[in-house]
Amino acid sequence: MKFFIDTANLKEIQEAQDLGVLDGVTTNPSLMAKEGISGKNNVLKHYKAICEIVDGDVSAEVIATDFEGMIREGEELAELDDKIVVKIPMIKDGVKALRYFSEKGIKTNCTLIFSAGQALLAAKAGASYVSPFIGRLDDISFDGIELIEQIRTIYDNYGFDTEILAASVRHPIHIIKCAEIGADVMTGPLSAITALLKHPLTDIGLEKFLSDHAKTNA
Ligand code: E4P
Secondary structure, eight states: OEEEEEOOOHHHHHHHHHHTOOOEEEOOHHHHHHTTOOSHHHHHHHHHHHHHHOSSEEEEEOOOOSHHHHHHHHHHHHHHOTTEEEEEESSHHHHHHHHHHHHHTOOEEEEEEOSHHHHHHHHHTTOSEEEEBHHHHHHTTOOHHHHHHHHHHHHHHHTOOOEEEEBSOOSHHHHHHHHHHTOSEEEEOHHHHHHTTOOHHHHHHHHHHHHHHHHHTO
């Protein structure tokens, strides 16, 4: 399973890259706003900076919601760097834009996926990735993980190449469940990735190893 980090924070992206387990980055307009990035030139510059750090796909979201606007913005984003994946919302014109970019060989990530039907439509339109938001489904008492299972079954039934990018991951259990099901990618905060490191028996065991070593090597 590929690990993407879901942030526009350059320090966190660098930290995940330095850990040696990072396969890509996802951003969205809210994450860009959180970093105080505004204005077209600054936004494009920031995407460039992300691409310089990470060795993998970088999702950059269009703001337009009409077909022509999405194409214009998406083409401009795609020209920035080969790593850019154009992120398109799951709306009617978005489906048309997915088909357009797929025919042009430009990678896409269909975002704001909350149902298996939406994921099926995105795959049929040629999306490279679909992003089901599991955390936001959990937030409203729907089982986000169950949606990943449904999409995995559907894609496997028909051999769709679209990769399932489990998004809105909030904690390590989400990551483990997604890996068990066979999600292709997960994207989450750095805290969810580093939480995978933690086990109290690891800490206790290491402390004991080091103290035993110190006793005989004093
Ligand atoms: C996906 O690409 C989105 O950026 C993201 O995962 C949404 O996560 P959130 O629900 O934690 O905002």
